[in-house]
Amino acid sequence: MTYLTRLLTGAATSLALALPAAAAEYNIAVGDGAGGTQEALGKAFIAALEEESGGEMTGKLFLNGQLGDEQDTVTAAATGTLDFSILAINNITPFSPSVGTLTLPYVILSQEDAEKVTQGEIGQQMIDQTIEDAGVRIIGWAYSGFRVLTNSKKPVSTVEDLQGLVVRVPKNEIMIETYKSWGINPTPMAWGETFAALQQKVVDGQDNPYMTVYAMKFDEVQKYVTNLRYIFSIEPLIVSEALFEGLSEEEQQQVLAAGEAATQASAEFLRSEEAKIREELVSRGMEITDPANDEKEFMDLATSTVWPKFYDQIGGKEVLNEVLTALDRPVV
Numbered sequence: 001m002t003y004l005t006r007l008l009t010g011a012a013t014s015l016a017l018a019l020p021a022a023a024a025e026y027n028i029a030v031g032d033g034a035g036g037t038q039e040a041l042g043k044a045f046i047a048a049l050e051e052e053s054g055g056e057m058t059g060k061l062f063l064n065g066q067l068g069d070e071q072d073t074v075t076a077a078a079t080g081t082l083d084f085s086i087l088a089i090n091n092i093t094p095f096s097p098s099v100g101t102l103t104l105p106y107v108i109l110s111q112e113d114a115e116k117v118t119q120g121e122i123g124q125q126m127i128d129q130t131i132e133d134a135g136v137r138i139i140g141w142a143y144s145g146f147r148v149l150t151n152s153k154k155p156v157s158t159v160e161d162l163q164g165l166v167v168r169v170p171k172n173e174i175m176i177e178t179y180k181s182w183g184i185n186p187t188p189m190a191w192g193e194t195f196a197a198l199q200q201k202v203v204d205g206q207d208n209p210y211m212t213v214y215a216m217k218f219d220e221v222q223k224y225v226t227n228l229r230y231i232f233s234i235e236p237l238i239v240s241e242a243l244f245e246g247l248s249e250e251e252q253q254q255v256l257a258a259g260e261a262a263t264q265a266s267a268e269f270l271r272s273e274e275a276k277i278r279e280e281l282v283s284r285g286m287e288i289t290d291p292a293n294d295e296k297e298f299m300d301l302a303t304s305t306v307w308p309k310f311y312d313q314i315g316g317k318e319v320l321n322e323v324l325t326a327l328d329r330p331v332v
Ligand code: MLT
Pocket: 031, 032, 070, 087, 088, 091, 169, 170, 190, 191, 207, 208, 212
């Protein structure tokens, strides 16, 4: 069993001798249910943390938003009432707007792009900014894939098909404006309320990666999937900065090393699992449609109207240009 496989299966604990009785056990809030990329990142992090600290530190996952809605966990970690949280990047953006650069539509166009920006200099700048803005430190990243659109009513392949659908989005301005650029007024709603709203048909659809659709069992209440690629979902693992600052230097290094190992494990997890999960969703009755004309209409509308609206909020157009340059794309 390789180190990576052990991290992915969370099996490091079983290899270690029993944890010391005084091992520090940290609470880790997880927004999604079992089987998704957030849980995989969390398991990998715990396994690596135990290994790095020789069993002195461990963690416990609380799935399905048991410790609070994703946006609330940021506040809880900042005030020190929660240790760690794994949440979608769009739910941290309201607290640290520059991170929003990575959620601007059609900036990240592949998993490789996502890994490059998060693990490079830009990722480090965002980590520093988030500590300052939100009082939490990003120590790892889960990669979850593109947020595909699901709905219960009809196949959608064009912007016109979208008209009339009531679509839930997180309380995230960038996502709200993106749907507006496509001609509909989306419904902002907390993550924890989304399944029930889909089930009770308060909303017709939502968008999230295949891995999340599966982990949240959305296939039970949604039929149609459109392979949109407007946001590649990145899910940070955050630690309370107050907690981190209270650790010894050695412990801080162990936490950071565990976060890095979990990030690598997450990238591998998505590469190996996404296609299988997609097939599983099809076998459960979901129908997948590709956007017409290579998504050009969606892309043109979103980039031309949404990007300029957020230059100020993300810290200036140059912040976006730094990301585009790092990705070898033309600047704006
Ligand atoms: C959301 O739509 O609020 C997020 O993507 C939820 C999540 O997967 O963590």
